[in-house]
Amino acid sequence: MASSRETAHTEQGDFVLGHLLAVHEPGFGKPSNLREPHVTRDGTRTVVTADVLDGLRGRPRTALYTATDGRFRQVSALGGSARSGRFSPDGRTLAFLADRAVPGVFQLHLRADGDLGEAEPAPAVPGTVEYLHWSPDGRRVLLGVAGLGAELSGGQGSGTNHAADRAEPWFPHVEDEVGDEAWRSLWVYTPATGVLHRLSPEGLNCWEAGWSGPDRVAAISSTAPGEDDWYDAALTLIDLGGGVRTLLTSEVQLGLPAGSPDGRVVAVVEAVCSDRWLVAGDLLLLDVESGETRRIDTRGVDVTRLDWIDDVRLGYLGQRHLNSVAGVLDTTSGGVSEVFDTPVACGGSTGMHTDGAFTADGRVCTVHDSYRLPPQLVLSGEGGDRVLASTSHPGTDHLLSVAGTSAPVSWRAPDGLEIEGILCTPDGDGPFPLVVNIHGGPIWQFRDMWSMRSQWVPLLVARGYAVLNPNPRGSSGRGQAFAGMVAGDMGGADTHDILSAIDALVDRGVADPTRIGLIGGSYGGFMSSWLVTQDDRFAAAVPVAPVTDWRSQNLTSNIAAWGARFLSPSPDDREARTLDRSPVVHAGKARTPCLNVAGALDNCTPPGQALEFHRALRANGVPSALVVYPQEGHGVRGYPAQIDFLTRVLAWFERHMPA
Numbered sequence: 332m333a334s335s336r337e338t339a340h341t342e343q344g345d346f347v348l349g350h351l352l353a354v355h356e357p358g359f360g361k362p363s364n365l366r367e368p369h370v371t372r373d374g375t376r377t378v379v380t381a382d383v384l385d386g387l388r389g390r391p392r393t394a395l396y397t398a399t400d401g402r403f404r405q406v407s408a409l410g411g412s413a414r415s416g417r418f419s420p421d422g423r424t425l426a427f428l429a430d431r432a433v434p435g436v437f438q439l440h441l442r443a444d445g446d447l448g449e450a451e452p453a454p455a456v457p458g459t460v461e462y463l464h465w466s467p468d469g470r471r472v473l474l475g476v477a478g479l480g481a482e483l484s485g486g487q488g489s490g491t492n493h494a495a496d497r498a499e500p501w502f503p504h505v506e507d508e509v510g511d512e513a514w515r516s517l518w519v520y521t522p523a524t525g526v527l528h529r530l531s532p533e534g535l536n537c538w539e540a541g542w543s544g545p546d547r548v549a550a551i552s553s554t555a556p557g558e559d560d561w562y563d564a565a566l567t568l569i570d571l572g573g574g575v576r577t578l579l580t581s582e583v584q585l586g587l588p589a590g591s592p593d594g595r596v597v598a599v600v601e602a603v604c605s606d607r608w609l610v611a612g613d614l615l616l617l618d619v620e621s622g623e624t625r626r627i628d629t630r631g632v633d634v635t636r637l638d639w640i641d642d643v644r645l646g647y648l649g650q651r652h653l654n655s656v657a658g659v660l661d662t663t664s665g666g667v668s669e670v671f672d673t674p675v676a677c678g679g680s681t682g683m684h685t686d687g688a689f690t691a692d693g694r695v696c697t698v699h700d701s702y703r704l705p706p707q708l709v710l711s712g713e714g715g716d717r718v719l720a721s722t723s724h725p726g727t728d729h730l731l732s733v734a735g736t737s738a739p740v741s742w743r744a745p746d747g748l749e750i751e752g753i754l755c756t757p758d759g760d761g762p763f764p765l766v767v768n769i770h771g772g773p774i775w776q777f778r779d780m781w782s783m784r785s786q787w788v789p790l791l792v793a794r795g796y797a798v799l800n801p802n803p804r805g806s807s808g809r810g811q812a813f814a815g816m817v818a819g820d821m822g823g824a825d826t827h828d829i830l831s832a833i834d835a836l837v838d839r840g841v842a843d844p845t846r847i848g849l850i851g852g853s854y855g856g857f858m859s860s861w862l863v864t865q866d867d868r869f870a871a872a873v874p875v876a877p878v879t880d881w882r883s884q885n886l887t888s889n890i891a892a893w894g895a896r897f898l899s900p901s902p903d904d905r906e907a908r909t910l911d912r913s914p915v916v917h918a919g920k921a922r923t924p925c926l927n928v929a930g931a932l933d934n935c936t937p938p939g940q941a942l943e944f945h946r947a948l949r950a951n952g953v954p955s956a957l958v959v960y961p962q963e964g965h966g967v968r969g970y971p972a973q974i975d976f977l978t979r980v981l982a983w984f985e986r987h988m989p990a
């Protein structure tokens with residue numbers, strides 16, 4: 332095992348570094364993960380955001396690419412990062428976000444067709460632009476702007492935007508009245524006049540918005556800017572004069588607002604959610620004049636993306652069981668026709684959920700990836716899939732040569748409910764030592780994705796471990812009733828969904844019952860800590876960014892109110908649940924060696940959570956190590972921290988349950 336002071340020069344350290352270099356070095360400077368696929372309505376031009384690693388240091392920058400003649404070509408050569416490319420409705424101007432002036436602070440840039448020079452920056456907004464949308468008439472651009480003190484969601488890495496980076500090292504962390512920099516606002520830029528103006532009024536925090544006709548915007552907004560306030564946000568309509576009208580509130584969460592080009596209908600997704608911007612659920616249509624709401628039958632698809640093709644046709648993408656689905660809804664008749672239904676993850680490896688954009692004739696531009704398919708940009712339609720360009724290179728070939736294979740699996744929970752997942756196995760016959768990789772959220776979903784979205788999965792398979800990626804109740808893709816089963820029962824029935832998976836894989840000869848391990852981040856970190864207190868079969872566990880004590884989590888997290896409500900919807904038994912679902916309270920029952928990992932800058936699951944469980948395990952004589960990365964938030968994202976983290980993960984499993 333590596334010492335606490337260094338990870339270099341261990342066998343695992345050498346292996347991890349060699350593995351990462353073999354996988355990434357051939358791709359240095361090239362597009363790797365792809366997200367935000369976009370296409371002109373005539374289908375002739377595409378743009379996509381890609382991660383670009385220049386070396387194993389820091390975090391990847393992002394760049395914009397288009398696909399021509401089967402290859403990716405970088406769209407803009409501005410320094411820094413660029414993302415969120417969107418063509419104007421006539422396809423002639425590309426708008427995108429770039430942080431050329433101040434790293435991490437994104438501003439709007441525009442490049443017109445036939446313009447040989449670099450893109451021109453629009454006037455700067457006070458903050459960083461998170462997303463942009465062209466108005467349906469192409470005259471204006473809507474900008475979603477986060478103040479530099481606005482909180483980031485767990486999926487964004489937690490912490491705040493940039494205020495902390497600018498402070499001197501001696502400067503204290505201050506929590507006081509909410510300042511202007513904490514808010515999210517909407518701005519409108521008119522390219523023809525060069526005028527930029529703020530649209531949303533003071534006191535309205537706009538999390539997400541889209542146009543509703545050329546003169547109004549549909550927004551998900553709340554009256555306070557804290558991360559917890561998102562869970563109660565309403566759908567509002569804001570006109571260009573700043574007038575605000577509430578269209579819809581919900582018992583659960585609302586997201587992905589998108590108005591029809593003529594402004595008569597607003598589409599929105601209603602879903603039970605655990606994390607901001609991770610929205611997968613029911614499609615609702617609201618008549619703006621009458622306020623009448625229709626729930627659309629999308630045939631079991633949890634909708635994750637909306638794109639109006641014209642005033643009547645609404646394109647949507649989403650997830651059904653383990654598949655990605657795209658369809659077109661005729662909003663007049665309510666009929667849907669599906670464009671594809673595929674086991675390939677469409678944008679899942681980085682974009683969290685299925686994503687894509689539609690052409691006028693109903694084709695879909697999306698990113699295909701699976702455990703054995705490096706991400707590629709694809710245009711899909713009636714004639715099948717046309718691959719526009721692929722991110723494969725000798726490094727991805729190397730990964731495929733060591734990463735084994737993936738397959739969908741299912742099993743029955745003790746109450747008879749069928750649960751699904753993706754099993755990754757090394758070459759050869761089992762039984763294998765098994766690591767159960769538990770996803771975060773809890774409302775999210777594993778699909779068959781490139782690396783299963785974590786470098787540790789192919790790394791463990793390369794060293795002889797099978798890795799099960801389960802979707803217990805509470806996961807997306809099975810409808811809102813299934814997702815909602817975890818609300819009010821975290822660590823309840825989902826515990827048995829995972830234990831029954833292990834029983835099934837042992838029975839099937841896949842897993843060796845003496846070598847079962849756990850790993851997971853965020854909610855997956857909670858479940859990894861929780862499971863070792865509920866069952867003694869685990870040989871090793873690596874909880875990352877976990878919740879281990881709901882009482883202190885509820886006092887220190889920036890999503891404390893969400894946690895309390897998800898523990899129990901009824902305040903009456905919340906106190907009892909806070910105790911009996913906290914791993915620290917049950918640490919005396921644990922026997923499993925745990926490697927507890929956290930980021931010092933994590934506001935979502937603060938590092939004290941990992942510390943508490945580590946100390947509680949030690950107090951009970953259970954082998955435990957604590958690793959806190961000083962520059963990381965929610966999850967371990969930067970290099971060289973990732974090299975260190977992966978080395979410690981591998982060393983922990985190889986020490987306690989060798990393959």
Ligand SMILES: CSCC[C@H](NC=O)C(=O)N[C@@H](Cc1ccccc1)C(=O)O
Pocket residue numbers: 484485486487606609770771772773775851852853854855875876965966967
């Ligand atoms: C993919 S699940 C996303 C929701 C999750 N929140 C809580 O469970 C989350 O924010 N996950 C982040 C951060 C993370 C990654 C790896 C290990 C720990 C945390 C993410 O998956 O990027």
